[in-house]
Amino acid sequence: MRDFSTEELDRYSRHILLSDVGVEGQEKLLSARVLIIGAGGLGCPAALYLAAAGVGKIGIVDNDVVEISNLQRQIAHFTYDIGRSKVESARDKMLQINPGLNIETYQLFLQAANIREIIRDYDFVIDGTDNFPTKFLVNDACVMENIPLSHGGILRFDGQTMTIVPGESSCYRCSFRSPPPPDAVPTCSQAGVLGAIAGMLGTIQAAEALKFITGAGSLLTNTLLTFNAKTMAFRKINLKKQDDCPVCGSKPTITELTDAEQTTCDLKQLKKDGNYVAE
């Protein structure tokens, strides 16, 4: 067993006190590797809590820079970060919380060509992406590489999340099959989101990662947890691994990754405005 320094024992004392975590669980956290995809509304709170928990290696993927409209919910980015790379901004805050961590930043677009190589270095993936083609790409890559994943989505006052353990539980594609047509997807500026919802959902995703690593409790596998913040009604919907799932079913039709046309809300908005200025 690892020798904990006095400072580490103090820093992680509230974990160590938990009988389901203890010194053994904290040791697992310190040697665990978690990848966060998206340094936005979901990825920011997840990143801060995973850093605070002492997850030894945290990867964070995002190609964007911080904008003022992000600050309402993307809690790792501060006003002085406007214009900076989101992954750099998030890394700074994680290291300010917990300087000893190994933070790997990926300032890039995830694509079929690069995703498998990146996720292979991690034990658990948190999906905090904003668009459906990437959500499906992340799901498919995690199924193919056999890496557990937390899916998360938020819209207006609602949130949803499920945890996927490939080979054991239903995957995102089991239930959702394929990205909705771009024209059906409301743009961010039309839909909006209550900022704190991002925190609620992102911290649930972080908790799932910590539970997976330490083995504490039971995961949101075969379960879609949904909530509505207007009523604060939470529901667990039972899901089942679908035998006809195109990626994890018994006769998969998706056996390699391909890039779908990008349909992020931003791109859609930009297309409507008639130009493609990168944000």
Place this chain on the structure above:
Amino acid sequence: MRIIINGEAEEINEAELTVSRLLNIKNIESPDMVSVQVNDTIVDRADYDHKQISQDDEVEFLYFMGGGACS
């Protein structure tokens, strides 16, 4: 017939009920943003006009939610 929709029992005044008809009755504005599960099985979109819903079936509308890193 009585069915369970999103965990709550509802009486639907139809003798025969397809998934398409139910989406219509429930005023689902954007069916493209919903995945339909009947008794633990996801219904293929191509089968919405044919898939029959029966008494006591449990129907879940699973909504597509993106969010996250929206800028």
